[in-house]
Amino acid sequence: KEWSCCPENWISFHSYCYFISTNDKKWTESEKNCSGMNAYLLVVHSKDEQDFISQKVNPKFAYYVGLSDPERKNNWQWVDQTPYNESATFWHPDEPSQPSDGCAVLLYRSSPRKWGLNDVRCQETHKSICKMMKIYL
Template identity: 50%
Template sequence: MVQEGQSQGREKAAWWFQVRLWSVALISIALIAACFILSCVVTYFKCDRTGKKLSELQTHYSSLTCFSEGTSVSEKVWGCCPSTWKPFGSSCYFVSTEQNFWTKSEQNCVGMGAHLVVINTEAEQNFIIQQLNESLSYFLGLSDPQGNGNWQWIDKTPYKENVRLWHQNEPNFSAEECASIVFWNQRGWGWNDVFCDSSRHSICEMKKIYL
């Protein structure tokens, strides 16, 4: 009877061991499956957003130019701009050859999936001015709608926390409620307040598309 009890005890222990083993295996499989599904969902939404953005751009542009921007964990990352735009950092830039007043210039940028340029760093401005003509003036995405010194970037970037590269003693006239970038002899490139209804060239900016 003792041996039979011991045998049953060993069988029961072996059975519980198998149960625990299978439980661990099933839990592991479930976790792996959950991670796989989550990865697929994240990839789907990422690809879906990229696809929608590319679809929007294709309504305005026939081709994109892409540049390798390093690698991610699983694949290369490519930053793309419309072929006629210039890439810098995470943005693409377009210098308009047409002259318009500020509001119309912004509308034209929006029509191309962009907005008037927002300059965040001196390095960004140094890149942009390489694309400009020193004899011309270009609207920025910066304005003072109330003429009270409350300058605002078109994309809601905080003005007071951002770089400010005005020419010396500018802005200097409350009725000039829009900003431009212009080259002045002896001073180089800098920002100047101008009338919003004056006719000027402009610079558009959009975020790169990453593939």
């Protein structure tokens, strides 16, 4: 039988582990923080995963995810090289909205009441979510 686990203070969902930061950092600092833990900023692959994460984070905060538009040309890219599929990405309505905003956060909006992605300036400081494969023993 296979055993899998996540590091201490990480949460488990399917074959992945997630770490929700409590510190505010810029996007690049958040990315470095995740890679320093052998992880990467959150890449969302399914509605189930989005729903799971949304239940674990605080609606008062925004959380950096691993989606950015480095050249500010509406050419969004996931940090793990997963192909970007706009229709499978959970943007809030009318997002991304600002060409000058090159990074994505997961945030809660009260109208309509739901979690989704929003574009922000990468220099803003927010919490973040890291993701890694589970450790199999």
